Amino acid sequence: MIDNPNAGGRSESPARELLSEQGERALVAATIIPQAGVLTEEQRGKVRAAAKTYREKHKLKNADIARGIGEGSPSLWSAVMGESYPKQCEGKLDDHLRTLNDWLEEDARRRATRPGRPFVYTTIANTMIDAAKLTQRYRWVTVVFGPTGIGKTMVAHVIAETHVGAIYLCLARGCCTYSQIRDRLHGLVCRGGQSARQTARRESVDDRIFAKLRDSGRLIVVDEAHRVRDSGLEFLRDVHDQTGCPVLLICTKDLWERILSDDEDHGQMRRRVGMAMDLAEGYRDTDSPRRKLFTAEQIRKLYETPHVRLTTDAIEYLADVANCFGQGSLGTCDNLVDCAIARARKRDGVGPEGRVVIDALLLAEWGRKMMREHIVAPQVEERRRRFVANAG
Numbered sequence: 001m002i003d004n005p006n007a008g009g010r011s012e013s014p015a016r017e018l019l020s021e022q023g024e025r026a027l028v029a030a031t032i033i034p035q036a037g038v039l040t041e042e043q044r045g046k047v048r049a050a051a052k053t054y055r056e057k058h059k060l061k062n063a064d065i066a067r068g069i070g071e072g073s074p075s076l077w078s079a080v081m082g083e084s085y086p087k088q089c090e091g092k093l094d095d096h097l098r099t100l101n102d103w104l105e106e107d108a109r110r111r112a113t114r115p116g117r118p119f120v121y122t123t124i125a126n127t128m129i130d131a132a133k134l135t136q137r138y139r140w141v142t143v144v145f146g147p148t149g150i151g152k153t154m155v156a157h158v159i160a161e162t163h164v165g166a167i168y169l170c171l172a173r174g175c176c177t178y179s180q181i182r183d184r185l186h187g188l189v190c191r192g193g194q195s196a197r198q199t200a201r202r203e204s205v206d207d208r209i210f211a212k213l214r215d216s217g218r219l220i221v222v223d224e225a226h227r228v229r230d231s232g233l234e235f236l237r238d239v240h241d242q243t244g245c246p247v248l249l250i251c252t253k254d255l256w257e258r259i260l261s262d263d264e265d266h267g268q269m270r271r272r273v274g275m276a277m278d279l280a281e282g283y284r285d286t287d288s289p290r291r292k293l294f295t296a297e298q299i300r301k302l303y304e305t306p307h308v309r310l311t312t313d314a315i316e317y318l319a320d321v322a323n324c325f326g327q328g329s330l331g332t333c334d335n336l337v338d339c340a341i342a343r344a345r346k347r348d349g350v351g352p353e354g355r356v357v358i359d360a361l362l363l364a365e366w367g368r369k370m371m372r373e374h375i376v377a378p379q380v381e382e383r384r385r386r387f388v389a390n391a392g
Contacts, residue, residue, distance in 0.1 A: 029054050029108035030101045039094045047097045051081045054104050060164065068165035069103045070189055070212050072096070107164075119158055120301045123293045124279055128155040128250070131277055135246045136163060136219045140274030141237070143249045145226075145256050147280055149331030150293065156223040156250050163219045170223040171232075178231035185209055185239070189218075206238070213243035226251035230266075233259075237269050253278070280325055294322040294330070302330070303337050307353065313360035339366045 031046040033039060039047075055065065062074035062081075069077070079085045080096045119125070128144055135142040146152060153170070160168035167188055169181070186205055189212045222228070222236065240247050249255065256278075259270050283293050299318045304310050310318070318333050340363050344356040 030105035033098065033101060035098075039097060044093075044097055047101045048081050050104055051100055054108070055081075064164040065100075065103070067216055067218060068107055069099060070165070070216050070218065071099075119154065120298050122151065122298050123283075124151050125155045125158070127277065127279060128152070129159060131275065132159045132163065132219065132221070132248055134275065135248050136217070138274055139217070139244055139246045141240050141247045141249065141269070141272045143225075143251065143256050143259065143273055143276040145251045145253050145276070145278060147325040147329065148252060149329035150279065150325070151330050152250050152279070153223055156221055159219075159248070160221050163221075165216065165218040167218055167220045168223070169221065171225060171227045173227060176227045176232050177229045178235045181228070181232045181235055182206065182209065189213055206235075206242075209239065210242040213239065213245050215244060218245050220245050220247045221250065222247065223250045225249040226255040228255070233266075233269055237272060240272060283323070283325075292319070292323050294319055299333070303333070307355050308337075308341055309355065309357045311357065311359040314358050314363055317360040317363050336363050336366050 029050060031043075031050045033043045033047060051065075054060070055062075062078045065077045066072055066074045076096070077100065080093070080100055085093050085096075124146070131142055131144050134140070144152075156168070156170075160166040167185070169184060169188075171181070175181075175184070182205055186209055190208055220236075220239065228236070236247055236249075239245060256276055259266050259273065280293070296315050296319045299322060300310060300315050303318065318336065321336065322330050322333050324332075337358065340358045341356060343362060343366070344358060345351070345354070348354075348356060350356055
């Protein structure tokens, strides 16, 4: 989503900013209409047709659309799409159609934000998805934490995609203070309004955000939440208190330990947390095959494609790496597989459309290069040495 407001004027919506920057680039779901002035009946018809098609494609109710837009009632948007708009309100019809058109593009792009790797319902994924459902049902603040590299961000994208109206915030380094998070959230929920800077001269930016979100029930998904500064954490607490919106904080254990600290500010957030979940609890330091977060079959589904086949020993090797917390887990597997594929294609003279076979020896060679500076889990190193020895 594009959320950069113009400093000198009206904040550009995702659809409008996209058109202004790349006029020839096709929109995902919206239709091209003028940004100002009276719309023609043909233009109105195109927006309505696009909205109806989108609603049917994703099996949305009018209540879902109202929640996603963040304003208006289900009956209002039913009237806007159904050509039964009250005559006494015709002066606002085009504004509502533009808002609807902007939301179509925004929601379509939100649904298309999945990373490229196939999505597999791993133990991590199922746990996080269940936590998100409970969070939205009970309007909680929920903290879901686990080590890096176990696929939290991929699942966060899927949660945002499948919860209508969800707001996805990924906290980048250096963008985690109160004012930075507030301005990003303002850009996401206050489409078509004033920029954060302009709003500050007329009314509180916070109040505008609260008014847009209040009683909407929109799930706020905060990825990389362990990066949040204390001021940003207090702001997220205020958003929850003022709007009743459920907040899902996806992070490493660091943030939960901060929330559990004895100081008063963190204690205020702790009292709002309805559920805290350690994704790796019970899975660390165990050799039991029943206590693996990632099974061999899940690894196969994640990394095999029509152009890449993994041998059985390669799948076992990757499963060992994936289940080593604190050493990259699936993130390390991604790098190993990418490097091995590139090496195999070069070795076999195979192009991008050709098929290659990845075995454990090839992965082990790259594993030695990538992980020689790190402490490698014994089961991974033992398997690597065995593959190398067997290869002669």
